[in-house]
Amino acid sequence: MRFQLDRLHAFIVDVLVHLDVLPDHADVTAARLLEADLKGRTGHGIIRVPQYVTRIEAGGINLRPSIEKTRSTPVSCLIDGDNGLGQVVMTIATKAAIEKAKESGMSWVGTVRSNHAGAAGVYTNMAMKQDLIAIYMAVASANVMPPWGGRERLLGTNPISIGIPAGNEPGFLLDIATTVTSHGTIKVVAQRGESMPEGWVIDLEGNPITDPHKANDGFLMPIGGYKGAGLNMAIGLLAGVLNEAAFGTDVIDHRAVPDQPANTGQAIFVIRPDLFRDLDEFKTVIDRQLGDMRGAGRPGDVHIPGDGAARLEEEQRRDGISIPEMLLGQLRDLAGRFDLDDRLSV
Amino acid sequence: MRFQLDRLHAFIVDVLVHLDVLPDHADVTAARLLEADLKGRTGHGIIRVPQYVTRIEAGGINLRPSIEKTRSTPVSCLIDGDNGLGQVVMTIATKAAIEKAKESGMSWVGTVRSNHAGAAGVYTNMAMKQDLIAIYMAVASANVMPPWGGRERLLGTNPISIGIPAGNEPGFLLDIATTVTSHGTIKVVAQRGESMPEGWVIDLEGNPITDPHKANDGFLMPIGGYKGAGLNMAIGLLAGVLNEAAFGTDVIDHRAVPDQPANTGQAIFVIRPDLFRDLDEFKTVIDRQLGDMRGAGRPGDVHIPGDGAARLEEEQRRDGISIPEMLLGQLRDLAGRFDLDDRLSV
Numbered sequence: 001m002r003f004q005l006d007r008l009h010a011f012i013v014d015v016l017v018h019l020d021v022l023p024d025h026a027d028v029t030a031a032r033l034l035e036a037d038l039k040g041r042t043g044h045g046i047i048r049v050p051q052y053v054t055r056i057e058a059g060g061i062n063l064r065p066s067i068e069k070t071r072s073t074p075v076s077c078l079i080d081g082d083n084g085l086g087q088v089v090m091t092i093a094t095k096a097a098i099e100k101a102k103e104s105g106m107s108w109v110g111t112v113r114s115n116h117a118g119a120a121g122v123y124t125n126m127a128m129k130q131d132l133i134a135i136y137m138a139v140a141s142a143n144v145m146p147p148w149g150g151r152e153r154l155l156g157t158n159p160i161s162i163g164i165p166a167g168n169e170p171g172f173l174l175d176i177a178t179t180v181t182s183h184g185t186i187k188v189v190a191q192r193g194e195s196m197p198e199g200w201v202i203d204l205e206g207n208p209i210t211d212p213h214k215a216n217d218g219f220l221m222p223i224g225g226y227k228g229a230g231l232n233m234a235i236g237l238l239a240g241v242l243n244e245a246a247f248g249t250d251v252i253d254h255r256a257v258p259d260q261p262a263n264t265g266q267a268i269f270v271i272r273p274d275l276f277r278d279l280d281e282f283k284t285v286i287d288r289q290l291g292d293m294r295g296a297g298r299p300g301d302v303h304i305p306g307d308g309a310a311r312l313e314e315e316q317r318r319d320g321i322s323i324p325e326m327l328l329g330q331l332r333d334l335a336g337r338f339d340l341d342d343r344l345s346v
Numbered sequence: 347m348r349f350q351l352d353r354l355h356a357f358i359v360d361v362l363v364h365l366d367v368l369p370d371h372a373d374v375t376a377a378r379l380l381e382a383d384l385k386g387r388t389g390h391g392i393i394r395v396p397q398y399v400t401r402i403e404a405g406g407i408n409l410r411p412s413i414e415k416t417r418s419t420p421v422s423c424l425i426d427g428d429n430g431l432g433q434v435v436m437t438i439a440t441k442a443a444i445e446k447a448k449e450s451g452m453s454w455v456g457t458v459r460s461n462h463a464g465a466a467g468v469y470t471n472m473a474m475k476q477d478l479i480a481i482y483m484a485v486a487s488a489n490v491m492p493p494w495g496g497r498e499r500l501l502g503t504n505p506i507s508i509g510i511p512a513g514n515e516p517g518f519l520l521d522i523a524t525t526v527t528s529h530g531t532i533k534v535v536a537q538r539g540e541s542m543p544e545g546w547v548i549d550l551e552g553n554p555i556t557d558p559h560k561a562n563d564g565f566l567m568p569i570g571g572y573k574g575a576g577l578n579m580a581i582g583l584l585a586g587v588l589n590e591a592a593f594g595t596d597v598i599d600h601r602a603v604p605d606q607p608a609n610t611g612q613a614i615f616v617i618r619p620d621l622f623r624d625l626d627e628f629k630t631v632i633d634r635q636l637g638d639m640r641g642a643g644r645p646g647d648v649h650i651p652g653d654g655a656a657r658l659e660e661e662q663r664r665d666g667i668s669i670p671e672m673l674l675g676q677l678r679d680l681a682g683r684f685d686l687d688d689r690l691s692v
Binding site: 071073074075076078104105106108110133146147148149150151152154160162164172174176177178180222223224225226227228229230231233234237238241242243244247248249269271273275276277282285286289292293294295296297301302303304305 | 417419420421422424450451452454456479492493494495496497498500506508510518520522523524526568569570571572573574575576577579580583584587588589590593594595615617619621622623628631632635638639640641642643647648649650651
């Protein structure tokens with residue numbers, strides 16, 4: 001069933017405020033979650049609300065965080081999230097990074113004591129909309145695979161997003177987990193009642209697991225074998241260890257231990273294209289290059305990161321965001337518990 | 347057969363100087379090539395000398411380049427390589443990036459009108475040795491695969507390297523092509539008379555090619571399907587388009603067209619860890635984290651980027667660099683042509 005963006009936004013805000021989240025924190029969280037849905041990153045969209053509710057009710061999130069900017073330089077700072085909601089912490093971090101990059105040419109802002117912040121591309125997109133290039137990295141909120149050759153889960157799906165502004169084009173927006181799949185995607189597959197393809201998850205003996213409900217019994221696979229495993233580890237060191245955030249054995253599964261602070265770490269790097277060439281010229285050439293790429297196959301065949309998301313966003317802003325039946329049931333249960341039944345009724 | 351580092355260095359310098367390369371450019375080029383060999387990146391080591399000789403003799407390299415630092419800010423500059431040797435241009439770029447990062451906290455230096463600069467990890471390693479974190483990206487010197495879903499070769503092996511300093515450990519040093527393999531690696535396989543595994547190269551119909559001599563008839567495969575293809579494209583846009591260097595249809599195959607300037611683009615980003623936490627503490631925690639990773643499997647089983655390279659470098663600095671028979675034949679042919687026979691005799 002489809003719901004208009006505003007209606008879902010109001011629903012999320014109402015649920016969070018009902019749980020004593022500050023109204024502006026609820027508003028930012030709802031905005032970031034639904035931006036993920038709009039761009040088709042459904043695994044990091046409204047589907048996460050029940051899980052956030054569980055963590056908030058278990059006391060795992062600080063609802064009155066004092067989020068502080070520390071170690072500030074003209075090109076950097078560390079945002080201490082004080083265990084506030086991840087979307088709130090990362091939105092503050094991204095705004096700080098954008099501001100510093102505009103002033104100084106580039107910036108790197110890290111977070112510590114943050115939480116799950118949803119879709120990576122949501123933050124790079126904020127910078128891209130202001131004609132800035134951005135790279136985002138995060139330590140994922142649960143360990144799902146061993147380092148390459150090992151047998152103990154010490155690495156998450158550690159995502160990376162790269163946003164590059166274009167002229168008439170929607171812009172290049174890469175948003176990938178460095179594992180073949182992510183728990184967000186597996187959750188979507190499970191809710192659709194489908195099974196996973198081979199190559200996503202293996203068990204301890206290396207055999208494929210295809211039942212999405214058994215994904216936690218196995219290891220996710222990195223992209224590109226040892227290469228992706230190495231990239232994943234680099235992301236963890238840069239977004240986690242550099243910020244004194246959790247990495248490796250220090251990472252807790254934020255769903256399994258909902259009452260514990262996760263000390264999640266993220267990092268965003270922002271750079272002004274006009275350090276290197278005229279901005280309009282740059283954007284024009286990006287348009288041409290992405291056009292050339294599309295021309296390398298039959299119309300619609302070539303996958304350019306961001307193209308699908310842009311089309312989907314336009315469609316969903318017009319026609320509403322599609323909520324699958326099982327998720328709608330969960331959301332309506334929440335609505336019922338919080339006396340918000342009318343929000344998601346037909 | 348094994349040769350001591352100094353002897354190979356002198357050989358490369360003599361060959362290049364014989365071709366009228368400036369002595370200091372020859373020295374830097376030899377150093378960067380052999381650093382690749384020392385770390386096991388043999389596809390970007392001395393094996394490239396015959397190809398460089400071909401390009402120099404064809405007039406494809408400017409032997410008296412006026413390499414200029416343009417668009418300089420406290421955090422960035424663009425190095426115009428004036429079609430000089432890639433190792434020389436990238437060494438200047440890396441030194442500039444290190445200097446600016448030390449002053450300003452971080453820096454991004456791009457190159458334009460550069461050439462093939464060899465192993466990515468050689469440059470990040472220069473920064474890592476000075477306790478700096480570095481990320482290097484390059485537009486590879488030939489297009490070997492289409493964008494995901496396309497059928498026209500518009501993307502190279504576009505490598506990325508990430509170097510993160512450690513304390514007692516050798517440091518984390520990722521150095522990967524964003525394709526499953528690279529032409530450097532295929533060249534090594536060919537020279538060993540071996541065949542390629544399936545999954546490296548496919549023909550136009552999607553069937554595997556395993557004869558390394560037929561690799562040019564097919565497409566290399568990206569790591570992780572559309573994810574690696576997207577990352578590859580991002581690297582090309584950031585290391586190429588941002589610098590007005592070649593990307594997509596503008597990339598020439600520097601081996602197939604040895605007399606034409608390649609306008610290769612590279613970029614290196616350098617950042618000081620102490621922007622975020624005390625340097626010694628950071629390095630100590632990196633040591634511990636890498637130790638934890640190694641402990642996730644049986645001794646020697648876990649792949650940590652940089653571990654193998656560090657062991658190999660130590661061994662080869664002591665026992666000499668191993669040169670396979672076929673390559674030795676090619677190098678001795680060069681030596682013969684340039685009256686340098688004694689350099690590689692036993």
